[in-house]
Amino acid sequence: NAGVTQTPKFQVLKTGQSMTLQCAQDMNHEYMSWYRQDPGMGLRLIHYSVGAGITDQGEVPNGYNVSRSTTEDFPLRLLSAAPSQTSVYFCASRVTVGAEQYFGPGTRLTVT
Amino acid sequence: QQPVQSPQAVILREGEDAVINCSSSKALYSVHWYRQKHGEAPVFLMILLKGGEQKGHEKISASFNEKKQQSSLYLTASQLSYSGTYFCGTEEGSNYKLTFGKGTLLTVNP
Numbered sequence: 001n002a003g004v005t006q007t008p009k010f011q012v013l014k015t016g017q018s019m020t021l022q023c024a025q026d027m028n029h030e031y032m033s034w035y036r037q038d039p040g041m042g043l044r045l046i047h048y049s050v051g052a053g054i055t056d057q058g059e060v061p062n063g064y065n066v067s068r069s070t071t072e073d074f075p076l077r078l079l080s081a082a083p084s085q086t087s088v089y090f091c092a093s094r095v096t097v098g099a100e101q102y103f104g105p106g107t108r109l110t111v112t
Numbered sequence: 113q114q115p116v117q118s119p120q121a122v123i124l125r126e127g128e129d130a131v132i133n134c135s136s137s138k139a140l141y142s143v144h145w146y147r148q149k150h151g152e153a154p155v156f157l158m159i160l161l162k163g164g165e166q167k168g169h170e171k172i173s174a175s176f177n178e179k180k181q182q183s184s185l186y187l188t189a190s191q192l193s194y195s196g197t198y199f200c201g202t203e204e205g206s207n208y209k210l211t212f213g214k215g216t217l218l219t220v221n222p
Contacts, residue, residue, distance in 0.1 A: 033210060042114065042214035043154070043199060050208050058209060059114070090153060094210070097203055098142045098161050101210060103153035 001026050004104035006091050012110045013081040021076040021107050023091030031094045032074040033101075036060065036087040043090065049074055081111045113138065115202045117213035124190050124220045132185040132216045134200030143176050143183040144201035144210065147194075154199060158185070162205070187218070195220045 007022045025032065033048040035058075045058030047066040055066050063085060065077040074093075078085060088108050094101040115136040122130050134143060142161045145168070146154035158168030160176035160183060168174075173186045187194055197215040 031208065035212070040214065042117075043201075043212035044114070045209060045211050048209060056207075056209075059211060092210075097208055098159060100156045100159065100167070101144065101146075101201070102156070105153055 003027065004091055004093055004102050006089075006104035006107050008107060009105065010108050012112065013078070014112055015081060015083060017081050019078050019081065021078075021089055021091075021109070023074045023076065023104060024072050025074075025093040025102070026072065027093065027095070027102070028071060029093035029095050029102075030071065031096065031099075031101075032068065033058070033092045034064070034066065034074070034076045035090045035092065036085075037090060037106075038087050046076065046089075078109075083111045085109065086111045114211055115143075115200055115213045117198075117200055117216050119216060120214070121217040122219070124194075124218070126190060126192060126220055126222055128190055128220075130187045130190060130218060132187070132198050132200075132218070133182065134184070134202070134213060135180070135182045136202050136204075138181065138202070138204045140176075140178070140181050140202050141205045142203045143174075144203070145172070145174060145183075145185050146199045146201065146212075147196045148199065148215075149196045157198075190218075190220045192220050192222065194218060 145157040
């Protein structure tokens with residue numbers, strides 16, 4: 001198993017550009033989540049999904065969009081990048097509530 | 113709503129013990145503990161479930177007080193490899209979110 005994979009590893013965007021961060025898992029996990037990590041702020045939940053076709057907002061959803069058309073994939077879209085979105089983004093999955101969560105390696109995004 | 117962790121940072125010498133605390137104002141279904149090394153992704157340590165079940169690494173111990181919605185992670189006889197940032201995550205009983213605290217930076221010196 002590859003586990004949770006994320007692409008790209010690094011990305012630099014200009015303000016106003018849009019892009020999609022890719023996330024995939026091969027463990028047949030129903031639950032998937034996106035977090036952003038900023039110094040001193042811990043891991044903050046952006047969006048999450050409890051199965052294909054079902055998504056919901058986390059703590060900091062503004063400026064981000066998600067969809068879940070398959071169990072395996074959970075892409076995160078930045079609609080119009082802003083410098084405040086400079087961060088490290090982690091995708092994660094778990095089989096159900098109360099289960100171990102697996103994290104991807106992260107995407108380091110810089111918005112200039 | 114993020115759970116609250118304390119302390120924010122702790123420095124130990126090898127062999128010393130530490131306790132990291134996590135609290136929430138919500139009714140919890142589970143508490144998760146993860147460790148993150150610099151530049152890496154968080155790695156699972158332990159889950160404590162409502163009702164007393166625990167799942168995780170044998171060398172890590174933790175407690176979950178369901179009445180107070182508080183959890184503590186106990187690190188005994190610390191090793192250099194214990195250094196990193198420790199995060200607690202909480203799942204509420206009413207939804208499926210897993211939200212994390214701001215972390216506790218643990219440094220173990222020789």
